[in-house]
Amino acid sequence: MYRTLGNRGERVSKPSDLVQGTLDLLLLKILALQPMNGWAVSLRLKQISGDVLQVSDGSLYPALHKLEQEGWITAEWKPSENNRRAKFYSLTRLGRKHLEKEAANWSRLSAAISHVVRLEEA
């Protein structure tokens, strides 16, 4: 039992049903539309993916920080609507390039997979 209790090495809140890197892609895409804070990102995530992609709020922030470390997004503290300051993320030039590349990859991959899936059905 103890192994699973609080093992730091394992990410407990890691979304298991998301393909590795997919969350990154989603976040980059969302931020590509407009800079926004974490809360807004979480809302947008729910809104666009509905219940299909369940991303817990707890795993959203580490993912954002990782993207920031990679240099794909950059953060800035700005006042939000009721004048409380919030951390706003926006895409960098590098991030935009990365998004293009990853999006293209994704299309290729998903097309290929759909193709294979259809083959099996036939």
Added chain:
Amino acid sequence: MRPQQWLYAIPLRLRSLFRRNHVEQELSEELEFHLDKKTEEYINAGQSAEEARRKSFREFGGLEQSKENSRDARRVNVIETLIQDVRFGIRMLLKNAGFTATAVLTLALGIGANTAIFSMVNSFLLRPLPVKNPEQIAALAFRQKKGALQNNFSFPELEDLQNQSSSVFSDVFGEQLGAGGLTINGKTEPIFIFYVSGNFFAGLDVKPYLGRYILPSEGSLTSINPVIVLGYNYWQTRFAGDPNIVGKTVLYDGHPVTVIGVTPKEFHGLFFFADTQGYLPFGMEQIDSSYTPDLPTNREDRTLLVYARLRSGVALNQAQSALDVLSDRLSRQYPASDEGLAICAYPERISRPQPDPDKTILKIAALFLILAGLVLMLACVNVANFLLVRATARQREMAIRTALGGTRFRLIRQLLTESILLSLLGGAVGILFGLSASNALSSIHLATSLPVLLNFDFDWRVFGYAFAAALVTGLVVGIVPALRASRRGVTEVIRDGGRTMSGSRSRLRTVLVVVQVGGSLMLLIVAGLMMRSLNYVQRSDLGFEPRHVLNLSLDPGEIGYNKVQGLQFYKQLIERIDSLPGVESASAAFTVPMGYYASMDSIDVPGYEVPAGVAPPIAAYNAVSPGYFRTMSIPLLEGREFTNADVETSQWVAVINETMAKKFWPKESAIGHDFKLVSDRVHSLRIVGVAKNSRTSGFSGPFREYFYQPLAQNYSSLATVQVRTTFPPETMTAAIREQVAALAPSMPVFDVHTMLQGLYTLNGLLVYELAAALAGVLGALGLVLALVGVFGVISFTVSQRTNEIGIRMAMGASQNIILQMILRQGFWIVSGGIVAGIVLALAIARLVGNFIAGVSPYDPITYLGVSALLGLVALLACYLPARRATRVDPVVALRYE
């Protein structure tokens, strides 16, 4: 990560690392914002504030977890953890100060021994010359007809090299050892100098500290340019660092010379071991009293050490190809002198003190690095054993850490941090040990007035080596305990309270101690062999009688005496000394047995056929005055010794040793036969006597061909006056000095010691003594470490088995049975170790064999004697804890559980 990304990442990471609180606070604030928004949403949906807050927390899914993952995403945890580990490690080490001190001291001994040995290796083999691009400097040597490698070239050969190898060498320069006297203000002292070619300093590319150097135009052998360049240390001591020295005139061997410059402090010349005190141009050799007029043209009068600087971009093997071509050409052009010539180039760094295809220095270095490495290994085993014990004691701690979420990797890292801290501390203390050891080594008395330079200073290489040794040590001693400490499951540990230990762990410790006993036995066997070898050489029959002889060195040339004056001086001095009470006999000789000066030449014996393609025979020789054989007590087997009638103008004569007589005249008496030196084809030497073989350098092996010439026919101004006395020889010093002063008041007398003391040189007993002392110290260290190991492992067994012993005793086992039980384990460890040690010693025996004399490296007496001794001491180390086991009180032992 791509470079552009670093642009973003580096500032962020630095910020995370150094403004940690700020970043932490921002993280909290960001998440707080999210939670507040969420709560707000729930409240708007009509829930109570409290309920809304709780719900949003739950939905978030582990706030702290998320924070930690965010921190991981920042990737500075690695460094933070390291700092944490180091802090914790220091706390743990301070908490167990006794353990820490023992472990640090143990490691310091091991690392110190290694550092000291390495500092010597560094100065012999690694430290480059303090010149520009030192890797371009090559030392040249040659073989003739596959004979022995020779280091000395003749002047015409140097010229050929200079003129015909410029495609690969930018400079070829030569130097010749010289000894003379330097007079300032009427006071003469010996000076150790080199005659150098004009391009010597340009070729080395060193800048003068003061003034200028000898110019290429001043280097010709045929013109006298009375200038001298001083070595830095000599200038400091003899001239008190006089800043206006340049331009001053001093007397060298009685001739005025002008000081033109001073070499930089770190430059000591090319002659390893000695700090060159002065440099004179080649032409100044003409004032030397042993100068022969055909020196510039005689291709076989080989006296020069030759070095070359590779052109930039030219590799040594390319230069070697060019030298092969040149050798061939010279061989054909001068068949009489240079037939079968093969000039070889060696990197300067591995040519100290001279190019050596046998790599003797490298072998010595390897041997002692192996021995010192072994000592370090023994120290490591001890510390690893300490750590294993501690690991057992800390199992509870580890289990709790695991339960709290520490991964195995994390625990191992923590434990390794501790052991590396320990070894770095050990390394720091070890460097101090090493420094004092190498200071002691570099101040060895070498029985010579030569300006000896044993510079074992610690430079970055030595420090780097010590650091690397410490780091590796830390890993080695830490890894096994760390792996083991972190291996056991929590439940297991908590159940048995970390008190018992599994059999395998105890087995590992036992194996380690067996290895330790083996290693220490090997060290002791090597030390034993070296001591027996020293004992042998100290007692060996040298063929002459070193007791009751006093040696005093003189050089009349130092005060300007020419050959005639010098010979007259020696003759008168010896007559005066002979008439002193207590003197049996006195004589003068250029070479002293085991001394630092020697002569050697190829010889030409009429009637002795040298097979085609084979080098002519080589013989070493000495120039001695009448009375020499009596003074040294070397018996003459045939013929006569030299007399005052053997002068330069009479028939040249020689006394040869038995070996030489047997080699060239096996069937008849050698008396009356003639031979020649190849460097002097003019004079025939007629054999007038055959002397018993005696040792001149080295103590073992077959005697080499050797002969003696009268000092009058092969004059050397520098000579050692030897006096056989009936009184203790050192008591005669003052009386003899008086006689020198009476004849020549300003004549310096140097290197005054008894012949027995004079045997302790690097060519004589000193090497054996040094080797025995070094091996002895390493062996003693190894022994202590192994005994600690044996004692430790047996004590530990006893303490682990206290309970069992108590039960056994309660069941009626006698003290004797308990004692036997414990000793049996000790016996197996020790005998296993002895077998391992003998195997190890046999493995290294061939290497050791190079450095011992008079005793086989497989000498059974040494092997058995040392093994028995070690076995006895080791069993004693077992006995102490075993006896403690017999004192176990069953009641206490059982209650203890």
